[in-house]
Amino acid sequence: MDERTGAVSHRLIFVNRQSGSLTGVQDVVSFDESQVILDTDMGLLTIKGKELHINRLTLEKGEVDMTGTVDSLTYSSNDSYRKSEESLFARLFK
Numbered sequence: 001m002d003e004r005t006g007a008v009s010h011r012l013i014f015v016n017r018q019s020g021s022l023t024g025v026q027d028v029v030s031f032d033e034s035q036v037i038l039d040t041d042m043g044l045l046t047i048k049g050k051e052l053h054i055n056r057l058t059l060e061k062g063e064v065d066m067t068g069t070v071d072s073l074t075y076s077s078n079d080s081y082r083k084s085e086e087s088l089f090a091r092l093f094k
Contacts, residue, residue, distance in 0.1 A: 010041045017049075017070045025062045028054070038064065046074045 010024030024041040031037070031054060036047045041062075052068035 012045075012073070014070055019067045020065070020070070022064045022066075023062055025059065025064050027059065028057065028064075033068070036066065043075045043077055046072075046076070048072045048074075 010022075012020065012022050014020035022038065022040070022045075025038050026041065027039040029037040029039055029044065031052070033052055034048065034050065036052050036054065038045045038047070047066075047070060049068050049070040049072070052066060052070075054064060054066050056063070056065040058064075
């Protein structure tokens with residue numbers, strides 16, 4: 001845990017492209033057997049592969065454990081995701 005902010009540091013560990021664990025996860029944007037998109041402290045993380053399964057999800061701690069064959073990992077900015085999320089809430093509570 002980061003002493004200054006109280007946030008969990010972002011960590012990504014995959015073993016033999018088959019199983020892995022992540023920390024610093026804020027939200028699961030979407031998931032299916034071929035793609036998982038996570039909102040992390042370091043931006044949106046897109047994981048593509050085959051037979052992807054989320055075995056454990058603890059958003060309170062920011063942790064995810066997954067299995068499957070990982071083909072690619074891609075980070076991108078999460079600014080547009082967060083802006084679209086805000087506009088959705090703004091539209092709901094008008």
